[in-house]
Amino acid sequence: MEKLFTHLLENYEACVAVVLFVIGLCMLLFDRNLLKKVIGLDIMDTGTFLLLADRGYIAGRSVPIVTDGVTDMANYINPIPAGLVLTGIVVSVSVSALMLSLTVRIYKKYHTLDMDALYLMMSDRRKGGRV
Amino acid sequence: MSFVQNFPFFSIILCLLCAVATFVAGDRWGRRLTIGLLSVSIVLQSCVLWFCASNNTSYAYMMGHYPAPWGNEIAAGIIEPLMALLFSVVLLLSVLGGMDHILKDIPADRHHLYWSMVDLTLVSLLALSYTNDIFTGYVFIEICTIASCALLSAKDTGRTLIASVRYMVFALVGSGLFLIGVIFTYSITGHLLFPQLHETIAALWAEGTYRFSMTVAIGLMTAGLAIKSGLFPFHFWMPDTYGRATPASSGILSGVVSKAYILLLIKVIYRAVGIEVFAASGIQSVLLIFGIAGMIVGSVSAIRSKRLTTMVAYSSAAQIGYIYMGLGMGTQAALLAAFLHIFSHALTKPMLFLSASQLADASGGHMDFPSLQGAGHRNVTAGVLFTAGALSMVGVPLFIGFIPKLQFASAAFELTWQKWPVLLALAISTLLNVLYFLYTAMVLWLPQKDNAAFCPQERRWIASAPAMVLLAIGLVIGIHSAPLTALLQQGFALFCQY
């Protein structure tokens, strides 16, 4: 148990990333406001990226940009996570742009951002009306 | 290296170029380009399949100048081009069959974008079939998600918008979980390509280090893909998504997009993680349980639904349950059954959606059962097609749906404790299938109501031709399934060959 806690404290940055991921996930799943769902999605993604990037960090080493012709791995951190996160950030902004445009369209149509009310309207009509 | 081996890569790049060209071209050229692209893709995949099957080889194709652990790779054996071929065929036939509705449902200024999205969906399907790298898989999953959301929301009504938001929320949770799983795997193994992952994971598992993290990572990847393909506790987005879109989109989404996620999951399980580790981690049994639950719950929801397309959509949830049950059983016979079920479902579902939309057209655009009464008489071709699809879904011999069910049952006898639950689930689910599909077929062939508010419209025989082709392929496989089974068996040997 104690060992687990020390290890958890060692990996504090990953812990923060996990907490951010869970906060974002909760917002995405359980917040009723559509706009805040989108923000939750962004927070979730950044949490993931933080987790990925801190896996590449090595204490005491520097940016993986070759300086003065020194190409020894012992001087630089791992470049792979940075590249993957770069990909991820761009994916995340495209997805949130799409979600935001859906939000705008839904608001123009139904004048609400409350997902529960929207589902209610849908189920309401399904129950009674001939659809 | 033979020139044919370049074809998977060529088809992917061709799709990308066509997608961009379609975006700039107008509606008509976009449509021609897309249909041409789909046909070319069919030809290319057939060539690759023929090459691999006749030489009995599988190969990895370097994407760049750097070999395996450093560069990206795609891989092709028999399974990969076979699935890519299936995806292209179903995509082409759904698009052709739903053409009238695409032109009618979607505003004219969006047509070229719709075609562009079809191209991008094809790109992601092909890349997901061929990829040999887990992060490439993630990138193309995202393309697939965005493109399918756009296919869904292209029909401009409020309900499709709400359905797309719901779909996106679930899909994004799914890809988030998948990415976290990838990150855990990467941080334990330091690799991203399937073969290297396989080696490292097997070594780590034997050693016993990081076992817990490995289990959670596999679980997260599985859960992410399961959410995206709509396994039981997460199937709530299905009815609105599949039931409200334009029929071509419903066919594409239910027929092939969900199958592409399942194919990626199978690749992760068999090629990256390894089936031994997967079985030992205990996630296999969880998949089995959820698959069985999905079969039952999906069918019950389908019985309770009041719209035709909603019913068909819920039945998709049940069919996805079958496939996951096959993965959960874990034997090679069960995997074969799962693949056969992927075939059967991918060929039958678009046919059901296409003919359902034609039946609804014949009933004044209504989808509820009372209005559909006697619709089979008003549009005989669509009625016959729907009935055939329903029979296939139930698992009547001669139709394609019978083959996987038989295979599931025979695979179940090899198991130990899972035998009886699987057989029982198969029996109950088939019974429920009979209830709702035969009920629907009966409603279609009841005599017409006098006050039926339908508008008689000119029946275009050609409009049902793509659905008929789907039916014909299904019948051919259903009557003579030995070649496909043999091909799949041959493919498995190459698929797991590391």
Next chain:
Amino acid sequence: MMTIFRLILLTGLIVCAAATALTKKPMQAVIIYMAYSVIMSVVWIMLESPDLAITEAAVGAGITSLLLFLTLRRLNLIDRDEEHRKHEEESLREHASHAEQKEEDGHA
């Protein structure tokens, strides 16, 4: 010293994320999210990834927040009396639901 700075930044991240989750007004949530992105780009610097820091500052704090603000604007959620907005929303929603009902019936 660096560790302390790092811990402060990470605490800031969690506080911002939680605050975004707990605020009721979308406008405030967006502003806090912007602060969150800026902190995040400093965290990337601490992790020796300046590539990510530049991208996050331009894309996360810049473009994404801008899109969120534009959405708020399109939704008329900026500078509006909350009560009045709710009232208006309610009436509009009723209206929309009836209109859609009619439209679907008519369409059918």
Next chain:
Amino acid sequence: MRNEKGLFRRWLNGQVDWSAMLEQDTPAAATTAAAETVPYHPHHDMASARRAIRCGQKAYTVLAIVLCLIFSAFMLLTVANLPSYGSDSAPTVNEVAERYVEKGTEETGAVNTVAGMILDYRAFDTLGESFVLFTAMCAVTMLMNVPGKRRVRKLDQDTMDYYQDPIIRTVCKLVIPIILMFGIYILLNGHLSPGGGFSGGAIMASALIIYALVWGGERASRAIPAKALRIIVLCALGFYACSKTYSFFTGANHLHSIISPGTPGRILSAGLILPLNVAVGFVVCCTMYSFYMYFRRGEL
């Protein structure tokens, strides 16, 4: 036989009444018919459904919190079981990362290892990533594009005329070129210093967005017409895909590629990385700018 055939045809035409036979067999048909006759009470349904939802809400919240706690506990346990943070003996520091750093400059010509990795070693991912942007751009166009003819009311009716304000106008005239220059600098130095196509493109887009914000959407769309944006995206993505086709094809078939890494450290070096960065930058710039225009104005 002939009689049966006639019966079949009549049945196909819907003239045979089987409902008498089927009435006992299909009670479900009766219930759906009954459901149809129930009058439609939207308000009654709404109220009861709301009550039901409010009752379910508490259970739902509790369940959600419990699930989230279990999920985070699992994730934290996993994190505790991962390799330590910042250690140099983690499994991720393996031959893959080593080659990227140690031979990357020699093989790709890029001093910035990250740029070399994403645009040369793992270029297929990055190709996919640019197409994610393109897909999102198409999807947003599909959802948000409201051409001028169909627009009911003007979207930016209450905008101030920022460009009439002398301070804002002067400052923007000064700042926009600087931002644009900075973006281009970051774009062109992607292989030498931090940055590259994605960040440089986003910075260039922000300059364009400021222009559109201050001088208004109409003038911006006259300055940068929609057609030009489309052509730029087409050319950039086409160039990207074609050049990568060449390098993938030569690589996979073990052919000699004419692209040489050049002298590391020079601005004109690193083979395809510089042109690819420029292409990606243009794609990102156009995509972000068109996101802005669609959200703001409804058309490009």
